[in-house]
Amino acid sequence: MSIQFIGQPYRQDIIVGGYASGRRRNQEPNYFGPNLLENWERDSVRGYYQSISNEDLVNIMYTSRNHVTIHIYRVRLSDVSMVENTLDLIPSGHLRWLKQRKPEGIIFSNSAGRGNSEIYTGGLNPIYDDRSTDFFDERDGIIITYGALWRNQNLRIISTLMHEIGHVMTHSGKISYRYFSAADRETLSNTRVSRNPGRLEALCNAYMYFICYSSLSPAVHLYGDRSSDLQRNSETRAALRRCPAFTSRMLSSTEIHRFRER
Numbered sequence: 001m002s003i004q005f006i007g008q009p010y011r012q013d014i015i016v017g018g019y020a021s022g023r024r025r026n027q028e029p030n031y032f033g034p035n036l037l038e039n040w041e042r043d044s045v046r047g048y049y050q051s052i053s054n055e056d057l058v059n060i061m062y063t064s065r066n067h068v069t070i071h072i073y074r075v076r077l078s079d080v081s082m083v084e085n086t087l088d089l090i091p092s093g094h095l096r097w098l099k100q101r102k103p104e105g106i107i108f109s110n111s112a113g114r115g116n117s118e119i120y121t122g123g124l125n126p127i128y129d130d131r132s133t134d135f136f137d138e139r140d141g142i143i144i145t146y147g148a149l150w151r152n153q154n155l156r157i158i159s160t161l162m163h164e165i166g167h168v169m170t171h172s173g174k175i176s177y178r179y180f181s182a183a184d185r186e187t188l189s190n191t192r193v194s195r196n197p198g199r200l201e202a203l204c205n206a207y208m209y210f211i212c213y214s215s216l217s218p219a220v221h222l223y224g225d226r227s228s229d230l231q232r233n234s235e236t237r238a239a240l241r242r243c244p245a246f247t248s249r250m251l252s253s254t255e256i257h258r259f260r261e262r
């Protein structure tokens with residue numbers, strides 16, 4: 001709902017990753033990078049990327065309608081409104097849970113992961129503390145790469161951030177497969193999302209799409225609704241509404257109304 005800048009913007013070189021088309025890392029992205037006239041470069045470990053020098057970055061504090069505060073670090077100045085748009089869609093009860101489970105907040109980064117699973121694209125709830133950010137303990141925060149934001153910027157929201165918050169909502173079963181039919185549970189838990197084989201990936205996508213579905217922006221709403229895709233159809237929304245995250249335990253009556261079928 002409101003954004004407060006912490007200190008002044010600062011300049012830093014950053015790397016924006018590009019998603020390879022298809023699942024394999026060796027196929028070039030089929031969209032432009034931030035340096036429109038240049039080709040994607042390739043790193044054999046982390047994938048495709050472009051470098052931007054002297055980008056304006058800023059640290060911010062987001063405050064929700066119900067006064068939940070979330071810190072966000074190293075955001076591109078030009079992306080601040082996308083962070084705000086995204087967090088505005090997350091119910092306050094979910095933001096409170098995020099704050100409890102991930103008190104450090106959100107940090108933008110060139111890459112996420114480690115070793116062979118390090119990538120320039122995507123998001124992560126890491127189980128390690130990155131020593132290069134001594135002000136931020138990654139174990140208690142969420143990492144979003146600049147590449148994930150770049151890829152999905154057309155809707156002016158950060159879908160990867162919603163997906164990562166979805167992972168936090170799986171803690172203590174705030175969302176779970178429990179309320180899905182056996183067949184849907186089976187299908188979703190075996191749905192392979194990008195390169196990540198985890199059983200919860202499609203559930204976190206379902207969370208992301210449901211958050212989008214609740215948007216008043218027609219384009220974002222439409223993105224969250226596709227009857228041919230089990231991750232974003234009415235059957236899945238009905239199951240999510242039975243999860244604690246979408247009942248009066250975590251939503252206000254206004255929010256319940258926003259997540260109704262329409």
Ligand SMILES: [Zn+2]
Nearest residue numbers: 163196201204
């Ligand atoms: Zn995930």
